[in-house]
Amino acid sequence: MCGIVGYVGPSQACPILIDGLKRLEYRGYDSAGIAVVNNGKVEIARAKGKIASLETTLRCSPIHGTLGIGHTRWATHGRPSEQNAHPHRAGKATVVHNGIIENYGAIKQTLTASGRVFGSETDTEVIAQLIDHLLEQGTAAEVAIRQVCRTLKGSFATAILIEDRPDTLYAVRKESPLVIGIGRGESFLASDIPAILNYTNRMVFMDDGEMAVLKPDGVRFTDFDGERLTKVIKTVDINPVMAEKGGFKHFMLKEIHEQPRAVTDTFRGRISEEKGEVYLEGLQITDEEITRIRRVLIIACGTSFHAGLVGRRIIEDLTRLPVEVDLASEFRYRDPIVGDETLLISISQSGETADTMAATKEASARGAKVVAISNVIESSLARMSSHGVIYTHAGPEIGVASTKAFTTQITALYLFALFLAWKRGSITLDRRRELIADLVRLPGRMGEALETSATLKRMAAVYEKYTNFLYLGRGINTPIAYEGALKLKEISYIHAEAYPGGEMKHGPIALISDQMPVVALLAQDAVYDKMKGNMEEVRTRGGVLLAFLAGHEDGSLSRLAREVVRVPMSNPYLTTILLALPLQLLAYHIADFKGADVDQPRNLAKSVTVE
Numbered sequence: 001m002c003g004i005v006g007y008v009g010p011s012q013a014c015p016i017l018i019d020g021l022k023r024l025e026y027r028g029y030d031s032a033g034i035a036v037v038n039n040g041k042v043e044i045a046r047a048k049g050k051i052a053s054l055e056t057t058l059r060c061s062p063i064h065g066t067l068g069i070g071h072t073r074w075a076t077h078g079r080p081s082e083q084n085a086h087p088h089r090a091g092k093a094t095v096v097h098n099g100i101i102e103n104y105g106a107i108k109q110t111l112t113a114s115g116r117v118f119g120s121e122t123d124t125e126v127i128a129q130l131i132d133h134l135l136e137q138g139t140a141a142e143v144a145i146r147q148v149c150r151t152l153k154g155s156f157a158t159a160i161l162i163e164d165r166p167d168t169l170y171a172v173r174k175e176s177p178l179v180i181g182i183g184r185g186e187s188f189l190a191s192d193i194p195a196i197l198n199y200t201n202r203m204v205f206m207d208d209g210e211m212a213v214l215k216p217d218g219v220r221f222t223d224f225d226g227e228r229l230t231k232v233i234k235t236v237d238i239n240p241v242m243a244e245k246g247g248f249k250h251f252m253l254k255e256i257h258e259q260p261r262a263v264t265d266t267f268r269g270r271i272s273e274e275k276g277e278v279y280l281e282g283l284q285i286t287d288e289e290i291t292r293i294r295r296v297l298i299i300a301c302g303t304s305f306h307a308g309l310v311g312r313r314i315i316e317d318l319t320r321l322p323v324e325v326d327l328a329s330e331f332r333y334r335d336p337i338v339g340d341e342t343l344l345i346s347i348s349q350s351g352e353t354a355d356t357m358a359a360t361k362e363a364s365a366r367g368a369k370v371v372a373i374s375n376v377i378e379s380s381l382a383r384m385s386s387h388g389v390i391y392t393h394a395g396p397e398i399g400v401a402s403t404k405a406f407t408t409q410i411t412a413l414y415l416f417a418l419f420l421a422w423k424r425g426s427i428t429l430d431r432r433r434e435l436i437a438d439l440v441r442l443p444g445r446m447g448e449a450l451e452t453s454a455t456l457k458r459m460a461a462v463y464e465k466y467t468n469f470l471y472l473g474r475g476i477n478t479p480i481a482y483e484g485a486l487k488l489k490e491i492s493y494i495h496a497e498a499y500p501g502g503e504m505k506h507g508p509i510a511l512i513s514d515q516m517p518v519v520a521l522l523a524q525d526a527v528y529d530k531m532k533g534n535m536e537e538v539r540t541r542g543g544v545l546l547a548f549l550a551g552h553e554d555g556s557l558s559r560l561a562r563e564v565v566r567v568p569m570s571n572p573y574l575t576t577i578l579l580a581l582p583l584q585l586l587a588y589h590i591a592d593f594k595g596a597d598v599d600q601p602r603n604l605a606k607s608v609t610v611e
């Protein structure tokens with residue numbers, strides 16, 4: 001939700017800021033802007049819409065200077081417009097901000113009463129106004145910024161320029177991500193690593209309540225009271241090329257095709273086929289604590305929630321522990337039964353989702369042992385998890401629609417279930433070996449499943465004209481139906497519903513007509529015939545059936561369905577991944593066929609850092 005970037009050094013700031021913003025555009029694309037200090041004066045360029053519009057503005061009126069800040073916006077307070085685009089300036093202070101200032105109304109009222117005039121409808125502008133107000137009263141810049149941080153309620157990652165400090169960039173963080181890049185004779189800041197990875201891989205991850213003062217020759221850190229802090233510089237091991245499209249038309253398509261590699265990277269070095277053992281390096285949970293677990297709770301949002309639903313089945317089957325899965329946004333607002341015998345698994349690709357973080361805090365406060373599953377190294381969620389983190393090694397996911405994050409989350413849950421089962425002695429060595437061998441064979445099978453792309457492209461041309469879809473699954477494949485429907489909705493804007501096949505007769509069957517394609521997911525498992533029964537019910541009522549089958553076709557499906565898309569089979573847990581792939585491709589090709597903005601669908605953002 002909003003991306004910020006900053007630079008101070010010997011080079012021209014503008015190209016560095018624009019490059020960084022393009023890599024952060026997945027966080028929001030309602031408007032964009034930059035501010036650069038030119039000969040001691042702050043110059044600002046802003047535009048409604050994507051970074052491309054800002055580039056057009058800059059081509060007409062270029063800005064020069066070696067110190068600057070930039071912003072790409074996902075609107076919360078104030079509609080998307082140039083006037084509400086960041087940076088926001090008040091007198092000598094210019095700011096960009098990611099987060100929400102909860103007490104901005106009261107602050108704005110006080111400042112307006114004292115004669116200050118606001119130029120935007122945003123919550124952010126109060127930050128610039130407050131700082132400038134203190135500067136006018138003779139407060140030193142650093143002191144003023146810290147004082148403002150103590151006044152603000154809510155969340156903020158903010159970069160600040162002060163007009164008469166032409167070699168200094170200030171940054172503060174509370175509950176919104178912020179990383180500082182340490183270069184040679186230059187310093188950077190950004191909401192996310194890929195924005196500055198082309199310039200440096202030496203990073204400092206800021207924590208809540210911290211301020212950074214960036215100059216070309218180094219960065220100084222303090223808390224909001226001015227106490228000096230010593231921060232660790234980490235070398236980030238991500239190849240910048242991973243955040244490029246690599247010849248694919250969209251990031252989403254690239255990320256779909258990367259999944260065999262991403263899944264391999266997620267289990268690589270963490271398993272022993274021979275010993276039937278799993279090693280999860282980031283976990284900090286003792287064997288005794290594992291034995292004392294009585295129940296497991298999984299919380300997440302969106303696609304990560306769907307991965308959690310798959311995880312429930314795997315963990316319950318392998319450990320025989322009861323598992324509950326909840327939407328993070330719902331969990332917080334009930335009185336959940338959580339204690340120190342509860343293991344909480346918080347799943348978040350970004351590790352910054354506000355609802356997931358708040359729910360994790362809530363469960364932690366009630367005594368749960370928290371393990372995070374996250375794709376972003378050093379994400380806020382990873383750092384707040386009491387009992388460690390299992391990183392999915394998917395690499396940066398830029399497409400707003402989650403694909404490789406989903407399948408690597410299922411992989412991580414599978415590994416964790418095996419780990420718990422091993423430690424609790426709930427499955428035999430032979431069974432563990434068998435399940436690990438299936439995992440090792442999975443990437444090859446995923447490669448075969450991705451070969452359905454050409455078929456799905458052909459189907460997309462036929463089915464893109466429909467305005468409603470129904471997805472059906474059964475058992476462990478029901479969450480895959482949910483995920484397939486979510487993918488179609490978010491990138492093609494086609495309405496899609498998903499149900500367990502057996503539920504159809506309790507209501508959704510009323511929707512069936514020849515105007516409603518029904519995507520039916522099947523695997524040759526215990527509920528195969530039941531699902532075929534559901535398909536018969538659809539066919540009898542004139543529905544258009546598209547079957548997605550894991551395993552061999554016995555001839556009966558092509559009689560029932562207009563299309564049969566076949567993928568290989570694995571054990572039921574991993575077959576979920578194989579069935580997810582063609583559904584991602586179907587959604588992608590339909591959206592692309594409709595000319596939709598696949599990587600940046602309307603109204604969405606990659607990291608949802610607001611409640």
Ligand code: M6R
Nearest residue numbers: 302303304348349350353401402
């Ligand atoms: O970063 P997170 O995994 O916490 O994000 C959760 C959801 O916002 C995310 O999965 C969202 O539903 C995606 N747009 C799905 O494609």
